[in-house]
Structure formats: structure tokens, C-alpha cells
Amino acid sequence: MLHFEKFQKSYSGYLALEIEKLTLRPGIYWLKGANGSGKSTLLKAIAGLISFEGKISLSPDIDLKKQSVAYRKLVNFAEAExxxxxxxxxxxxxxxxxxxxxxxxxxxxxxxxxxxxxxYIRQPVSTYSSGMLKKLSLVLAFMGSPQLILLDEPLITIDSESLQVLYQWIIEKHQKAGTNFLLASHQALEHESLSKAQVLQVENRTLKTSC
Ligand SMILES: Nc1ncnc2c1ncn2[C@@H]1O[C@H](COP(=O)(O)OP(=O)(O)OP(=O)(O)O)[C@@H](O)[C@H]1O
Structure with missing residues (x-):
């Protein structure tokens, strides 16, 4: 589903994250890691929002850099804040x-x-609370027919009722449309269907997978 080759991201000469070679199979992934380990960096790179060295591609070989428009239509991202x-x-x-x-x-x-x-959807965004903004960003991430949805800290800020709705969206989108998910979260995904999400761990400036 998602492939990395010789991926490196540095900030002003500081190497933040490196993935020599890795292919993620279709699924729902829980991206874990300590503060500053590189989760947001990874998601922003996959979303095509920051520059990096090496290659990121979607199956079947849709390269982020070479087929940028096609790739971006298939990858949606909701930022943490x-x-x-x-x-x-x-x-x-x-x-x-x-x-x-x-x-x-x-x-x-x-x-x-x-x-x-x-x-409130017809009101200016400037009037929104942080939870209202978060919900808007989540709606935007589900627009279209993405192959991959990246959610950075999706569980924070929103109320418990909205959280259950979000879990439902994720499960439905995955089951009905085959959409894959990378969810970066410090909290566990507390839903029966998501408790079996595959774990990706960002540590020692690289990505480790148990699958
Ligand atoms: N714009 C930037 N300029 C310089 N360094 C950065 C920048 N963004 C991130 N970093 C550095 O890259 C590393 C990874 O940061 P990142 O935000 O990806 O971590 P994270 O795992 O998402 O952290 P958290 O759990 O606290 O949100 C950190 O050492 C951070 O200081």
C-alpha cells in the first residue's frame, strides 16, 4: 500500500527520520512514539507537505514526487492542530x-x-473553538476517495460523543472503500474494531513495524 525507499528527513542538517526500505500492507495502523520521535514529520512527509530525500510511493507505484497530482488526490491528511x-x-x-x-x-x-x-458550518472559521476546528479538519480528511488517510492526534480535543462518530467513520471507510489509515496517537484506540490496529513504532529516528 505504501512504500519507502532510502527515505531521509533532516531539519537544518539534523537527521530526524530515516527509513531504508519498507512496504506497509493495506490496513489500519496505529503510529506510536515518544514526543519528538518523528511521528508528525513522517505524516507530513507522506502527505507531501515537507521536502525529503528518497522515495515514497503508493501502490501501484504512484510516486509522490513524480506523480504528485495523482498521489495527492489519494492521500488525505488532518493535522494535529x-x-x-x-x-x-x-x-x-x-x-x-x-x-x-x-x-x-x-x-x-x-x-x-x-x-x-x-x-456552525456557515460561520467563519475564526469563530470556531479548537474542537470545532478539529472536527472540520477530520471532515476534510474524509473528502473524496482517498486510498490513505493520515490523522495526526485525531483523538485529542473532540468530545467523547464525536470520538465515537470518528471511530465509526474510520471503520466504515476502511470496510466499504478499502481506505487505509495511519493514526498517530499517544492514546490507545479505544474501540473494539480498532484495538487490533497494527502498530508502527517511531524510535531511534526510524520506523519499526511488527507486521
Ligand atoms: N520545523 C522543524 N524544524 C526543526 N526541527 C524540527 C521541525 N519539526 C520537527 N523538528 C524536529 O524533528 C523531530 C521530530 O519532531 P516531530 O514533530 O515529528 O515529533 P512527534 O513524534 O510528532 O512529536 P510529538 O509526539 O511531541 O507531537 C524533533 O526532534 C523535532 O525537534
Whole structure:
């Protein structure tokens, strides 16, 4: 599903993360690691948001650098602490992402309704609380038909009811559309169906997998 080859990410000469060669099979992965170990760095690199050395590709050989547009349509990302242009409304953000990701008309309705966001989605993002922002970022990450969804600390900030909705989205998207997930979280995924998620551990500046 996801392939790394001679991957290296450095910040101003400091090597933060290195993956010599690794292929992840389809599935749901729980990305673990201590503070500063490199989880966000890894997710941002896979999302194509930061530069890196080496190769990252999706099956069947859709290279992030060489087929950037095709790759980006298939990989969605929700940041740990999302920031959006304050003058836009949530609805405008959703429309932007829906267009960019080639979403079917009205796809967002299910997500907005199940997270109970309809009453504020037309308000400017500047009026949103941190939980409202987080939920918007999660909706955006589910737009289109991604092959891979990257969620950085998805369990923080949102209330317990919304958390159950998010678990449901993940399970449905995986079962119905075959979407793969990388979930970086310091907390355990407390849902029966997700408790068997495969563990990826970021440590000693590399990625270790038990599968
Ligand atoms: N923009 C940056 N400039 C310089 N160094 C950075 C930058 N971003 C991250 N780093 C460094 O890269 C390493 C990995 O950081 P990263 O944010 O990926 O860790 P993390 O595992 O997501 O941490 P946390 O669990 O605290 O969110 C850290 O040593 C950090 O200081």
C-alpha cells in the first residue's frame, strides 16, 4: 500500500527520520512514539507537505514526487492542530477540499450531520473553538476517495460523543472503500474494531513495524 525507499528527513542538517526500505500492507495502523520521535514529520512527509530525500510511493507505484497530482488526490491528511484561513467559512473550506479531491456532490453531508456541525458550518472559521476546528479538519480528511488517510492526534480535543462518530467513520471507510489509515496517537484506540490496529513504532529516528 505504501512504500519507502532510502527515505531521509533532516531539519537544518539534523537527521530526524530515516527509513531504508519498507512496504506497509493495506490496513489500519496505529503510529506510536515518544514526543519528538518523528511521528508528525513522517505524516507530513507522506502527505507531501515537507521536502525529503528518497522515495515514497503508493501502490501501484504512484510516486509522490513524480506523480504528485495523482498521489495527492489519494492521500488525505488532518493535522494535529489544524489552522485554516480565518476569513473562510467551514462550508467554503469543505467546498475547496471537495473540488480538489474530486468528491461526489453532497459527500460532505453525511460527515457534517453525523458530527452535528450543520449549525456552525456557515460561520467563519475564526469563530470556531479548537474542537470545532478539529472536527472540520477530520471532515476534510474524509473528502473524496482517498486510498490513505493520515490523522495526526485525531483523538485529542473532540468530545467523547464525536470520538465515537470518528471511530465509526474510520471503520466504515476502511470496510466499504478499502481506505487505509495511519493514526498517530499517544492514546490507545479505544474501540473494539480498532484495538487490533497494527502498530508502527517511531524510535531511534526510524520506523519499526511488527507486521
Ligand atoms: N520545523 C522543524 N524544524 C526543526 N526541527 C524540527 C521541525 N519539526 C520537527 N523538528 C524536529 O524533528 C523531530 C521530530 O519532531 P516531530 O514533530 O515529528 O515529533 P512527534 O513524534 O510528532 O512529536 P510529538 O509526539 O511531541 O507531537 C524533533 O526532534 C523535532 O525537534
Amino acid at each position: 489544524p489552522i485554516f484561513p480565518e476569513f473562510l467559512t467551514g462550508q467554503e473550506m469543505v467546498q475547496l477540499f471537495a473540488t480538489a479531491k474530486g468528491a461526489l456532490a453532497g459527500q460532505e453531508q453525511y460527515y457534517l450531520e453525523s458530527m452535528q456541525m450543520q449549525h
